[in-house]
Amino acid sequence: GVADIRRAIAALADEAGRADFGDAVSLAVVRSALQGALGEGGSGGRFLAGRVTFCAMLPMRSVPFRVVCLIGLNDGSYPRSRRAPGFDLMSENTRAGDRSRRDDDRYLFLEAIVSARRVLYLSYVGQSNRDNAPLPPSVLVSELLEYVERGFALDDDGPLRERLVTRHPLHAFSPRYFRGGADGPRLFSYSEEYCEASRRRRSGGGPEPFFRRPLADPPDEWRTVDLARFVRFFQHPTKYLVRERLRIHLEEREEVLESREPFALDGLAAYNLRQEMLDVRLAGGSMDDAREIARAGGRLPQGRPGDVCFAGEAARVEAVAKRLDAWRAAPRLDPIPADRDLGPIRLTGWLTDVSPQGFLEYRPTTAKPKDWIALWLRHLLLNDLRPAGVTPESRWLGEEDEILIGPVENPLPYLLTLADLFWTGLSRPLHLFPEAGFAYAERVRSGRDAERALSAARTVWVGNEFSKRTPEGGDPYHRLVFGAGDPLDADFERLAREVVLPMLEHRR
Template sequence: PFVHEKVRAALSERLSASGNASGFLAGGVQFCAMVPLRSLPFSVVCLLGLDHDALPRRAQPEEFDPFASTRRPGDRNAREDDAYLFLEAIISARRVLYLSYNGRDPQDYSERPPSVLLEQFVDTVTAGYYREAPGDWRERAVLVHPLQAFSRRQFEPDSPCFSYRRDLAEALAGASMPHPVIERMADLSDAFDGVIDFAELLHFWRHPVRYLLRQRLDIDLGLAQDVLADQEPFEPDGLERWQIRTQILAWLRQGMPPRAVLAHLQAADRISAGPWGTLIADQHRDEVLAIHQRFEACGGAQPPRSMSIDLPLGDMRLVGQLNDLTPDGLLRIESGPWKPRHTVEAWLSHLVLNLVAPEGVQRRTIGLGQGSELDCLPISDAAEALQPWLAHYRMGLTQAPLPLLPERLLAAKSSDPFEKRLQTRQKAFRECVVPPPQTGRPPDGYLAWLYGEAQPIDRYWCTEAEVLVAPIPQVRKVPT
C-alpha cells in the first residue's frame, strides 16, 4: 500500500543526503557557470541564457591596467575561451543538448538576437546536415516559449509548451467567451442600407476599429483627454507642430508672402516669444514652403474645385463630394510627412476620380508630402479595384472588427515571400499595440482594448490586405 508518511520520509532522507555533496561532478543535477568539461560524457547538457550580450563575454579591463593596451601573443582572450567552452559543452552532450536564449524583450516584445556562437552552431548544423530543407529543421529544432505564463499557447492540446496552472486555465476559459463587441455587432447587420458617404469611407479607413467603436457602437475609451504636463514645453509637440504647419500651408495657398508668416504666427500666439520661437517658425515655414513650391509646379497654383458624386456600385451606392480637383488631376498636399493613411485616402479618391471622370480634369492623382510623392496614373478597372474596399467597409461595420489599418496594409514589400510579408504585418500590428520605447509613441488603446495580446493578422487577413493594396503605386522618396 502507498503510505504518504513513508514516501515523505524517503524523500527527506534523499534530499538531506544530497545536500552534503560538494564540488563539481558530484552526481545528480549540477548547476554551474561555464566551466571546462574536459569532454567528459554527460547524458544531458543544458546551456541557458545564450543571449547576444552574454556570450562570448566582453572583457572590461580596468582603466589603470597598463597590460590591457599592450597585449602579446599568448595572453588570454575571454572571447576565445568562451568559444572553446561552448564547443566542449557540445561535445560532452550524449543524449540531449539544450540551448536557450531570451528571444524577446520582456518590455516591448521586440526580437532579440541570440549569441553569435549559437547562431554559428545552428548555421553549421543546417549547412552540414539539413541543406536541402533548412527551414523544416529550424522549425522542428527551435522551440519558442511564450513570454508570459498565462499565454493561451500553454493550454492548447497540441502545443509543445504546456502548463499545469489550473487558475490560469480557468481565467483563459473565461477570456475565450465572445467579446461584447462581437455580440453587439449582430444587431448592426440590418442597419446598413447600402448607401456609403465618401467622407465616412475615408474616415473609416484611417482606423477601422476606432471608427466601429466610436461611430457605430458609441464606445469611447476616453483616450484623447488632455493631461496637464509636469513641465512647460520649450517646443511644440507633435500635434502642435502639425497644426502650425497646416496653418502655414493654408496661408501660403491663400497667397500670403512667406516673409509674413512669422508675424501671423506670433499674432495668433502659435509660437513662443523670443529667438527660440522665431527659429522654430522659420524652420517650419521653410519646410512647408518647399512642399508648396512642388505643389504649385504640379498644377496646384490653380484654385481647386469640388464635385458631387453618386455612383451605383452593385448593391451599394457611393455618395458625397470629391475635392481637390484641378485641370491637372486630383492634387493632395500634406504639410508634414506623407503617411500610409494619406496613401489610402489618395488611392480611394483616385479610384472615384476615374469612375466619375469629370470633364476638363485629368484622371491622375498626385500626393505630396515632406520628402515623399505619390503619383497615381489613370486606371481602367477602377470599379473592380474599389469594390473590395467597399466590401470590407461593410464587413467592418456589420460583421466583424477589421484589423487592417493603413500602417499594416502598406507595411510589407510585395517582392518578399508570403511568409515574410505575413510576419512583417504581424509585427507592425503588434508595434501599434505595444510601440517600441525608442519611438516615443503611445500604445493604440482601441486595438489593445479589443484584441489584448491576440494577434488577429493571420494568413486570411494578410491575403485580404494584399488584394486591397496590390494596385497602389509605390510612394517615391524625393529630396527635401
C-alpha cells in the first residue's frame, strides 16, 4: 500500500545519504530502484497474520502448513529466467557458487513441497484460452509428476497421472462443474449465475434478452423534443434508446497512430474532406482556399500524394456544387420556427435551407436510408407548417442521386404516428431498422409479395459474401439488444409499412 511506497522512498533516500550522493538522477533510475524494493518487500509484510497467508516464494519461509498452494506454474514462467545486462561479465564466465535464479527457484519449489503436510496444490494454465489446445506446465511440475509415477502406483493399476491432474473446462459455466458424476468432487462451483447458464445451455435455451421488460417512461421534460433529436432517433432507434436512456456508449476503440505515412484517404476521411470543400465552395471560397484549410488541418497526405488526392476529390465536389448552384440561386428564407403538439410529445425546432422552391438538403455522397428518413421527417414538418410562398416539396442532392418528395395533403396523421413511435421507442426497442426497412418497403412499393420483400430485408440485415459492407445486424447496438435472434418479424413489417413506405409513395 501507500505505507510500503513511503518506506521504499525513505530507504532509497537513506541509502543515498549514507553513500554521500547528492547528484541528480533520472526518473527511470528512481523508478527502477523503487520497483526493485517494492518487488522484494511488498509481500513480506504481515506474514502469518491470518488463517490464510498469501506470499511470494522466498528463502527461509519453509514453515510447515496443512495446505500449500502454488499458482502460476506455467511453462516459461517458473523457474524464472534472468537476462543478464550486457556489462555483466560474470554471466559470461560462471563459476561454482555464483547465484542462479533458476536454481534458487528449484530450491524454493522443493522447500514448498516438503512444507505441505496434508495437501499440495499446484496450478498452471493447461489449455489455450483460444482453441483449448493443451499447454505444458512448468518443467518442475513435469519432473515431479514423472518422479511420482516412477515411485508409486495405484491399487487398481490405473493411470496415476490422471488421478493426480484435474483438467478444468475452458468455460466456468461448463456442465462438468454442476453434474458431478465421473469428475467426483474435483470439479465444482458455487456460482448460481454459472449454474443457471449451464442449465440453459443443456436445455437448449438461448441467452436472456437484453430488454426483458420495457423501461419506465422518461420524465416529462423528455416530452419536448428538438427536431434534430427527433430525426436522429428515427435514423437509428436502437442506438438512440441505448445511448440516451441507458447511457451506454459502444464507441470504437481509440485508433492507434499510424506507423507509416498514409498516401491515400479512407472512405470516411475522403467524405469529411469533400464536405469541408463543399462548404468552402458554397460560402464563396475557392478550391485553393479549401486546399490550404485541409493542409492546415492535417487532412491530406504530405507532398505530391496529397495534391493527387485533393485533385480527385475537388472534381467530385465541383460537380456537386454546380448542381447546387441552380437551386441555391433562389433567395433562402429565414429559418422557420416549428412548435407542434403531437400527442405524447411536443416537437420544436427550426426549418432551415428553405426557399420558395421548397426544402433542400445535400451531401457530397450517395443517398442512404438515413438521408431519406431525415428528408422525409423535415418534409412532413414543412407540409404541416405550409409557410406562405413556399412550394411544399423537398429535395435531396448528392453526387449522382436526386430525391424529390412531393406535397403531402394531410401530414398530421404521419407526424402523430411517428410521435407515438418515438415515445414508445424511449422505453423499449423498436423493430425499426432503416436499411432493412428501406429494402422491404422498396420491394413492396414495386409490387413484390411480402415474402420476397422480407427476404430482401433479411439479406440487408445479415449480409452476404458479395458485399464488403457491414450488415445492419452487425451494428454493435443491434448486436447488444437483439443478439443472434431474428428481429425481422411481424412488428418489423408493420413499422416498415408505417414509416418507410409512405416516404417512397410520395417520391416523385
